[in-house]
Amino acid sequence: MSGKVVLYYFNGRGKMESIRWLLTVAEVEFDEVFLTTRDQYLKLLSDGALMFQQVPMVEIDGMKLIQTKAILNYIAEKYNLHGKDIKDRVMINMYSEGLMDLMEMIMMLPFTPDVKPKLENIQTKAKERYLPVFEKVLTGPIYLVGGKLSCADVQLLECTLMLEEKFPGILAGFPNVKSFQGRMTQIPAIGRFLQPGSKRKPQPDDHYVKPVMEVFNITLPLP
Template identity: 40%
Template sequence: MAAPKLYYFDGRGKGAIVRLTLAACGIKFTEELLTEREQIEKWRSDGLLLFSQVPMLEIDGLRLVQTGAIVRYIADKEGLLGSSHEETARINELFEGSRDFMSAFYPAVFVDIKEVLEKASAKSLPRYLPIFDKVLKKNGTGFLVGDSVTLADIGLLEPVLMTIDYYGLEALKDYPSLQEFHKKVTSLPNMAEFLAGPQRRKPNDDVYVSTVKKVIF
């Protein structure tokens, strides 16, 4: 079976969590980078994108869209959704919370980055960091649920990495369990290898922002 192929921009955005999930499972993947409007128009007219949107992942003979569906497919197959209905529900709940946290950073493509960071620092960081720190402390294993990595941890990793990229490690100073989480998850061998490699993109730069605008608007 061919390696999965991700169709997305050459940047983080919604594709970042798909890449992190594949990486956590040690699944190698290739990418078709979206750089021109004509490309996405062709993918749409060829029927590759069910809702006309990316990310899209070709995996196991499937063509999947909707970020949540994509990562759940991978997580389900690789055993990252817990070992009971209760654990799965908890993992999904925390994963959705981390996506809400992450949504604080998405407007960076449309709005001035300074404005986005001021708002995230005033509202999202004080709202989400204490909650995740508390859940981690209570679970006591360094992971959010159980004693091994799950989709909940992968979901949280992305906004934690964004927070550190934009505000420095200093932003976690009052959250020792989140500091431990960050160290633990980024040191998992598959994750460490991925994060040090070229498929982990840098935070949005002008080239990424102008490409997204050119392709989508």
């Protein structure tokens, strides 16, 4: 590998958090450059580092990668977390996409003026649309696809932890998902990531939202 992996994003979860999780499980060390000013962002733009003028951006293997899913797929492929064949991979991608849809709804909450109806919608969708899928798949198997740890497992763990932060007890009706969560947290790298002082980011607050608004020159409410 040429050089250390460097993540360019805010000092908060957002779209980068799943990348942090996956690198952690792959046991890849990374540094982080936190965007705090618009000038930093403009400099990245003028350097041509952000193809679509967006972050996350990840420097890895001499490349500057953008687009969250492309970055996740690269890491998953490189570290053998993307199944054994194309049939495994398409299942992994289907689970991942569903989980990303759900996590993105939670991710947008700090930028949402009227949170209550959104929260209710997320809870209903989590209980009625998403969690039942994983509860069923995990009747028996230890991992979601092909008896082998994949990026979809990592995202399911991340998502269930996010859900429990918002809706404590939400997994009560999903015992297989709850056991899965317990098993995943036994993985040493994950155990370390869950400890205070790791590179895992806390739930978003003003310290995260303010720089985002400043860097992108935006005012609430978002469209």
